[in-house]
Amino acid sequence: MRKLLMALALVLLAANLAFAANKEMRLFIWSEYMPEDFVPNFEKQTGIKVRVDYYESMEEMIAKLQAGGVSQYDVVVPSDYVIPTMVKLDLLAVLDQSKLPNMKNLAPIFVNPPYDPGNKYTAAYQWGTLGMMYKKDKVPGNPPSWAVMFDESKQLGPFVLIDSTREMLGCALAYMGKDVNTTDKKDLDELAALMLKVKKSKYFQGFEVGTGARSKVVAGAAIAAIVYNGDGLRAVAEDKTSAFANPAEGTVMWVDNMCIPKKAPNPEAAYKFINYVLDAKTGAALSNWTQYPTPNKAAMAFINPEDLKNPAIYPSDAYMKKLQFLRDLGKDTRLYDELWTMIKTR
Amino acid sequence: MRRFHWLVPLTALGALAFLYVPLMAVAVFSVNNSRFGLSWQGFTLKWYAKLFANEQILEAAWNTLVLATVSTVIATVIGTILAIGLDRYPWPKRLFSALDINLHLPVVTPEIVFAAALAVAFGVLRLVFSIFEPGLLNMIIGHITFQVSFVALVVRARLEAISKDYEEAARDLYADNAYLLRRVMLPLLKPGIVGGAMLAFTLSLDDFVVSFFTAGPTSVTLPLYIYAIVRRGVTPEIHALSTLALTATVVLVMLSERFTRKQNKE
Amino acid sequence: MNSHLVWYGELTTLRRLLRRGLYFAAPGMIWILLFLALPSLLLIVVSFTTRGAYGQIEWTFTLENFKRLCGFGLYGWSADYFIILFRSVHVAFWTTLICILLSYPLCFYIANKPERSRYFWLTLIIIPFWTNLVIRAYAWLLVLAPQLPLARIANALGLIPEGTPLYPSSFAVYLGMVATFLPFVALPLYSSVEKLDWALVEAANDLYAGKIRVFLHAIWPQTVPGISVGITLTFIPAMGMFVVPDFLGGAKYMLVGNLIQQQFGTSRDWPFGAAVSLALMVLTLVALQLQRKRGKKVEPI
Numbered sequence: 001m002r003k004l005l006m007a008l009a010l011v012l013l014a015a016n017l018a019f020a021a022n023k024e025m026r027l028f029i030w031s032e033y034m035p036e037d038f039v040p041n042f043e044k045q046t047g048i049k050v051r052v053d054y055y056e057s058m059e060e061m062i063a064k065l066q067a068g069g070v071s072q073y074d075v076v077v078p079s080d081y082v083i084p085t086m087v088k089l090d091l092l093a094v095l096d097q098s099k100l101p102n103m104k105n106l107a108p109i110f111v112n113p114p115y116d117p118g119n120k121y122t123a124a125y126q127w128g129t130l131g132m133m134y135k136k137d138k139v140p141g142n143p144p145s146w147a148v149m150f151d152e153s154k155q156l157g158p159f160v161l162i163d164s165t166r167e168m169l170g171c172a173l174a175y176m177g178k179d180v181n182t183t184d185k186k187d188l189d190e191l192a193a194l195m196l197k198v199k200k201s202k203y204f205q206g207f208e209v210g211t212g213a214r215s216k217v218v219a220g221a222a223i224a225a226i227v228y229n230g231d232g233l234r235a236v237a238e239d240k241t242s243a244f245a246n247p248a249e250g251t252v253m254w255v256d257n258m259c260i261p262k263k264a265p266n267p268e269a270a271y272k273f274i275n276y277v278l279d280a281k282t283g284a285a286l287s288n289w290t291q292y293p294t295p296n297k298a299a300m301a302f303i304n305p306e307d308l309k310n311p312a313i314y315p316s317d318a319y320m321k322k323l324q325f326l327r328d329l330g331k332d333t334r335l336y337d338e339l340w341t342m343i344k345t346r
Numbered sequence: 347m348r349r350f351h352w353l354v355p356l357t358a359l360g361a362l363a364f365l366y367v368p369l370m371a372v373a374v375f376s377v378n379n380s381r382f383g384l385s386w387q388g389f390t391l392k393w394y395a396k397l398f399a400n401e402q403i404l405e406a407a408w409n410t411l412v413l414a415t416v417s418t419v420i421a422t423v424i425g426t427i428l429a430i431g432l433d434r435y436p437w438p439k440r441l442f443s444a445l446d447i448n449l450h451l452p453v454v455t456p457e458i459v460f461a462a463a464l465a466v467a468f469g470v471l472r473l474v475f476s477i478f479e480p481g482l483l484n485m486i487i488g489h490i491t492f493q494v495s496f497v498a499l500v501v502r503a504r505l506e507a508i509s510k511d512y513e514e515a516a517r518d519l520y521a522d523n524a525y526l527l528r529r530v531m532l533p534l535l536k537p538g539i540v541g542g543a544m545l546a547f548t549l550s551l552d553d554f555v556v557s558f559f560t561a562g563p564t565s566v567t568l569p570l571y572i573y574a575i576v577r578r579g580v581t582p583e584i585h586a587l588s589t590l591a592l593t594a595t596v597v598l599v600m601l602s603e604r605f606t607r608k609q610n611k612e
Numbered sequence: 613m614n615s616h617l618v619w620y621g622e623l624t625t626l627r628r629l630l631r632r633g634l635y636f637a638a639p640g641m642i643w644i645l646l647f648l649a650l651p652s653l654l655l656i657v658v659s660f661t662t663r664g665a666y667g668q669i670e671w672t673f674t675l676e677n678f679k680r681l682c683g684f685g686l687y688g689w690s691a692d693y694f695i696i697l698f699r700s701v702h703v704a705f706w707t708t709l710i711c712i713l714l715s716y717p718l719c720f721y722i723a724n725k726p727e728r729s730r731y732f733w734l735t736l737i738i739i740p741f742w743t744n745l746v747i748r749a750y751a752w753l754l755v756l757a758p759q760l761p762l763a764r765i766a767n768a769l770g771l772i773p774e775g776t777p778l779y780p781s782s783f784a785v786y787l788g789m790v791a792t793f794l795p796f797v798a799l800p801l802y803s804s805v806e807k808l809d810w811a812l813v814e815a816a817n818d819l820y821a822g823k824i825r826v827f828l829h830a831i832w833p834q835t836v837p838g839i840s841v842g843i844t845l846t847f848i849p850a851m852g853m854f855v856v857p858d859f860l861g862g863a864k865y866m867l868v869g870n871l872i873q874q875q876f877g878t879s880r881d882w883p884f885g886a887a888v889s890l891a892l893m894v895l896t897l898v899a900l901q902l903q904r905k906r907g908k909k910v911e912p913i
Contacts, residue, residue: 026563031578053563056577059878066667066880067465068472068480072563089666158776165878192687199863202773206780206862208577215579219384221758221777331665338686341879345692345866350720351823358721361714361798364791365740368751375754384759424640431636435629436619448641451648454844456852456896458869459655459889460648462876466658466886467651491647494640510620517621523632552744554855559876569746576750576859585754588747595742599735607731 024049025269028073031056032211032231035289042276048269056209057164058082065091071263074270077125080115080255081166081326085333092121093260099271102278105298110255115328122257123274124295126230126287129253129323130167131246131312133214133232138223143245146175148224150194155203157223160216163207165340166326170252171226180252180324183332188339195343217242229312230292244312250322255295369592376585393586403587406571413482413567414550417489422543425497430531433505452495461559464488468560481562488556493549497542504538544602659886667880677887697891700868704850707789708843711797715842718798719805734802741795749859752788753779780862788856797842804838840903848896868892
């Protein structure tokens with residue numbers, strides 16, 4: 001009997017501990033997207049404890065939110081092309097602009113963006129591109145071409161593709177010179193054929209998330225991988241045998257935004273965090289570490305000068321023309337989803 | 347001793363080596379002084395030190411233990427009385443086979459089907475009761491469900507081995523139901539109950555699939571943590587963590603062996 | 613029904629007995645019904661629903677998911693999903709078979725050891741059995757890495773290009789699966805082998821039976837209970853396994869477990885995932901029926 005009571009007490013204690021951690025801010029963000037002191041500085045400034053959870057792709061994030069995460073996270077950082085979907089799925093809360101005085105720091109093109117008119121739901125976090133991280137001695141070209149992955153005759157060694165539906169297919173479409181948002185059946189059939197051929201190649205090492213792929217190149221298990229430009233540049237700074245570049249044919253551009261899920265447990269803390277990030281000095285500290293271009297006009301004054309000159313971070317005007325935004329396709333997203341499942345299963 | 351064809355010991359030892367080579371590799375690389383790449387760069391214990399400074403890992407370890415303990419306690423209680431109820435009462439044949447099938451359901455259902463069904467069920471329940479957010483509660487419920495069957499089956503095996511004589515003798519001596527249960531059956535069943543509880547505990551500690559489908563942000567367990575890190579790129583801290591888990595397993599197995607050996611002598 | 617009977621020394625009526633029995637059995641039975649049987653039925657229902665444009669479940673009932681399962685997708689007909697289902701059964705079958713082939717020598721070897729050291733050898737099998745599956749799976753990523761001997765040998769033999777690891781590949785998946793399930797077969801088999809009556813084997817040998825006949829007629833029938841437990845513990849979980857194919861097969865070798873996990877994860881297509889789960893459930897039931905037909909009882913350790 002006594003043992004039973006002890007067990008019951010243990011159960012209650014454990015349950016209490018599990019449900020007790022409520023006065024914290026829960027951040028759901030891409031992995032490796034903040035310098036190590038970023039969150040501790042916020043905690044020191046505001047006294048709010050932060051719990052961070054990570055995801056590796058947009059699809060993973062939305063799946064988690066749909067499966068109940070919408071009432072478990074306070075700040076989430078989705079990319080531009082999924083925002084309309086998330087709004088339709090009723091996952092995001094409308095931002096109370098009065099609580100975000102630092103919004104005025106954003107550069108004009110990030111205020112009132114096409115994927116979120118009036119900044120109702122979003123505040124830009126970082127933007128950037130998808131590019132190739134590669135071993136300097138194995139892959140030619142400056143910048144290299146996507147062909148080293150997509151063209152059988154030009155494959156020179158093991159390579160890794162990125163495990164993210166729209167972004168991966170977008171890079172392939174960019175290589176083919178097509179619109180990354182095409183819904184043309186012919187284009188999609190060509191895309192399917194290309195991807196299936198690439199998958200059969202003996203050099204194909206699988207689909208990895210951006211950070212995983214980068215680790216493979218650094219470890220020498222692959223000579224080329226698709227990674228986000230910031231992740232690539234940070235790794236290249238430590239590993240002199242690797243380099244990162246936006247490939248010659250053009251690529252996908254994205255904007256990540258801070259949003260508050262509809263049923264966030266602690267929205268007050270969420271607003272404080274978003275405001276903290278939008279501050280000029282903090283925004284600059286963030287970008288200087290992540291090596292992603294910043295959307296924060298006021299922060300530009302504090303960015304490292306070498307970064308401003310680096311075309312991998314801030315592409316030249318000529319290259320900007322080759323960058324394409326992914327757009328939400330509404331009901332046509334199904335075309336890409338089924339294509340992706342087909343590519344993965346065959 | 348019997349003389350076997352030389353292939354037998356060769357295959358046997360080969361099979362054992364096959365089982366241990368990966369684990370040894372992990373242990374070796376957990377003390378290798380190199381972050382990426384696999385060339386030997388000297389002996390170091392720094393990855394273990396980093397492990398203990400990592401709050402997330404400590405929290406995952408704590409969650410794993412709490413989850414295993416809570417679910418084992420509840421499952422053992424439910425499973426034991428289930429076994430007694432099924433074995434010691436004269437159920438009519440058709441009813442008994444229905445109950446028996448129900449009992450075996452968790453054992454024969456593929457884990458991923460069970461996990462998917464739970465995810466769907468909790469998704470629907472969430473619309474009504476907000477307590478079913480992905481998290482520790484869901485995980486505990488999921489774990490208990492498959493643990494109950496295993497506990498019940500182990501206890502039932504033990505029950506079948508205990509002869510009727512003890513209970514009949516107790517009744518002859520005017521024992522009532524509560525006394526019979528407390529002082530006669532439970533002590534006789536102790537090895538079975540403990541065996542079932544240990545089995546349930548280990549099943550929960552090692553569980554990945556069910557936890558994967560029901561976990562929430564605050565309830566990451568060690569297997570889930572390791573899985574997420576492997577996807578991002580294995581780090582030597584994970585090797586250190588795995589080696590520690592392996593060592594803990596070795597210790598637990600030896601303790602349980604000693605325990606069962608003592609029981610068998612009684 | 614109301615006549616008295618004596619049950620385990622107690623004089624009572626059937627009704628009273630069963631009522632008490634209900635108190636004991638009900639919590640467990642209700643729990644399993646509530647959290648396994650009902651959710652599974654719900655899963656079956658969901659497999660007939662449609663996926664909304666944004667990944668939600670729309671409660672319009674349709675056979676679309678099953679049509680997709682049979683191969684009729686947006687990009688024309690293809691046997692993709694049949695292939696995956698077949699491949700999963702195939703992998704499970706060969707894994708179980710290889711495990712059985714490896715377990716017999718292992719068990720004979722251990723049973724042959726003097727009694728004192730048997731515990732030691734048994735412990736050697738039990739330890740991987742209790743070690744976490746995720747750890748054992750990712751450990752193979754280490755062993756098959758390009759810089760380690762196995763991959764180098766394959767490279768020298770010209771099987772793989774230089775600098776690539778031995779995964780993702782079907783070979784790696786089989787390695788991982790066999791390594792994972794070997795203890796699951798060896799341990800139950802051992803309990804049968806330990807009780808083996810060697811007199812029968814010697815009798816067969818005395819009668820000049822060839823080695824294979826000795827095995828088939830003297831050894832195999834005695835070990836059937838252990839083997840059947842091992843098969844149940846291996847074949848069915850192997851069909852639904854997803855960690856090992858995920859790490860070691862990657863995108864190149866997909867099994868039905870990965871497919872289901874993908875539908876409930878990044879593809880956000882719960883209805884289709886439910887349909888695939890249903891297919892797996894059906895396969896499992898077929899496998900169980902086949903086993904039952906051959907007269908073996910389903911009972912774990």
